[in-house]
Amino acid sequence: MNNLTFLQNVKTQKGDSIWDLSFKSPVLVVLLRHFGCVFCKEALAELGKIQGIIRKQNTHLVLVHLSDSQTAESIFKSYGLENVDYVSDPDATVYQEFGLLKARLQQMIGLKVWLRTFQQGVIKGHGLNNPADGDVFQMPGVYLIWKGHVKDEYIHGTIADKPDYLKMSKCENCTP
Secondary structure, three states, rough: OOOOOHHHHHHHHOOOOOOHOOOOOOOOEEEOOOOHHHHHHHHHHHHHHHHHHHOOOOEEEOOOOOOOOOOOOOHHOOOOOOOOEEEEEEOOHHHOOOOOOOOHHHHHOHHHHHHHHHHHHHHHOOOOOOOOOOOOOOOOOEEEEEOOEEEEEEEOOOOOOOOHHHHHHHHOOOOO
């Protein structure tokens, strides 16, 4: 992905563009699935636990979601993420700009997905998939943006894939 100038128009709830933020510090942009998804809940739970470490690495965490701001704030608060910047993207425009596609059937119902759904939903207690508040076919993704460039990315092969947020947020190839 070469041209990220669209990020000049992608604003957080505080009015800051991801583009501008990326010139202050690396920005870990996490594009979530819908809030009813067990893997979205898993991601939020993990990010809630590690957000302090991400911050200590001088990386700015921004969550992009498919819902409205009021719903997002309530959900983020339940995971201890009430102070994290976010972008409401109910039309999935930012997802499309990053090139994130709609899931194919095998990306949503394969054996790995079923096993991880049981593990995260039942064993880890995230619950099974709740009614969706966004496009259930929208694939997630994670991008590390520094000075207007993608320094790292994680493109999910299935909805059950799990990125290493801490490794990505280190931004080892980000030099001032």
